[in-house]
Amino acid sequence: MKPAPFEYHRASDLADALRLLDAGSDEVEHKVIAGGQTLVPLMAMRLTRPALLIDLNRVTELNGIGHEGDCLRIGAMTRQGHVEASDLVRENLPLMAKALAHVGHVQTRNRGTVGGSLVHGDASAEIPLVAVVLGARLNIAAHEVSRVIEAGDFYEGPMMTAIEEIEILTSVDFPQVQGRIGTSFQEVAPRHGDFALVSAAVQVVLDDNGKCTTARIGVGGCGLTPLRLADSEAALVAGKIDAAVAAVDAAIDPEDTPQASAAYRRRIAPELVRRALEDAIAEATI
C-alpha cells in the first residue's frame, strides 16, 4: 500500500503548474494533486503511477469563493469544508452547502477540494451532481489557453470527463437565480459519509402565487454520470408533482453493483426525488 516512486514539484502559481503539466507525455505522466483524498489511495493501490506529481496546494489563485458577474465562483482548490461553512455559499448556493454535509467526513472535507471532486467525476458523488443540476460552468485552463464547458457536457462516463491531460480546472461558476428559492439534497448511503447508492438534488423557484416557475432536478448513482431530469422538471413547472416523480423511472439507467442492485436503485430514486421536491417546495413556501 505504498505509491510507486515519483518526483514532486510544489507549483508556485497556475502558469507554473500548467507548464509542467504540458511537458508530460504518455510514457512520462505528469499529474496534478489537489486535496489528494482520492488520488493518494489510487496511487497507493498503484492504479495510477505518475512520474511527476505537481502540487496545487500552494496555488492561492485557485482558492476562494466570490461573486463573478451573475455567478457565484468557487475556486477549484477551495476545500470542501471551507465551502460548507461559507456564509456566501449558504446564502447564495444553499444546495451545495446541503450536499457537502454528505461528502465524506470532517477530516476528508478539510483536505478535499471542490475541483478535485468535480474532475474525478464519480457518478455517485454529490458535488458533480449539484454542478450538473444547477447548470454550472467549469473554467478550464491549459498552457497559454483556456475554455469554459457546461457541467452537463463535462461528464462522459464513470470517472471519465471532457478534461484533457494537460488541462487544469481552475474554478466553477454557479449561475445565481432570483426569487423564492427552495433546495433539497436527499441521499441513501449504507452509512453517513459513505458513497451514495442514490442521491437526489432539487432547486425550485416559486413566484408570488406559490407556482413553480423554474425547477432543477437531478439524481446521482442512477447511470454512468450524474443525470438531470428534464421531463421531471417540465412536469413540475406544469404543476404536476406526481408526474414529475413518475417521469424519473424512464430517465434513469442504473446498474447492478455489489452495493445495490439496479432494481433497488430504481425503487428508491423516485422516492428520493419526491422527498426532495416536497422538501424544496416547503422551504420556498415558508
Added chain:
Amino acid sequence: MSRTEVTFTVNGKERSAHVPPRMTLVDCLRDEMGLTGTHIGCEQGACGACSILLDGEPVRSCLIFAVQVEGQEITTVEGLAADDGSLSPLQEAFWDHHGLQCGYCTPGILIAATALLAHNPAPDEAQIREAIDGNLCRCTGYQQIVEAVADAATRARGQGND
C-alpha cells in the same frame, strides 16, 4: 530514490526530515520522527486512525505526502497532553468513561474530538457523532466514546464558569 528535505512544526517544535516524495506524512511522523502515537490503519483514508491536526484542522495523515506540509503546523496525539505529561481534559474523560478498549483508534478519535471541542464547546450528541463518523472503532462501540467527549465538554465549560 531521491530524497527531499522537509521542515515543519510538530507539537510546537520545528522538525526536519529527508524523505522520498512518496513517503506519507504518517510514515514520516512515525518512522522518521519517532512519533508512533499516530496509528496507521487502512492507508487509504477509510479508518481515521491516522488523524492529525494540520494548521489546527483534523485531516488524515495517510492521504498527505510529507513533502506537502513544508512550513505548516502539525499536532499529533503526543501534543495533546501538557508539557508535564498531565492529560488533557478530553483524555481524562476517555480514562474515566472507559472510552477505549484496544486503543488502536484512540489517537485519531482524540484528535477529531479535540478539533470538535475547539470549534464547538457545547456539542450535542448528534454533533459529537458526526465529528467522529470518519473514525472506525472495532472494540467498544461508540457509546462510551461519545459519553467521554460530552463529559469533557461539560467539564471544560464548568471550569470556564467558576
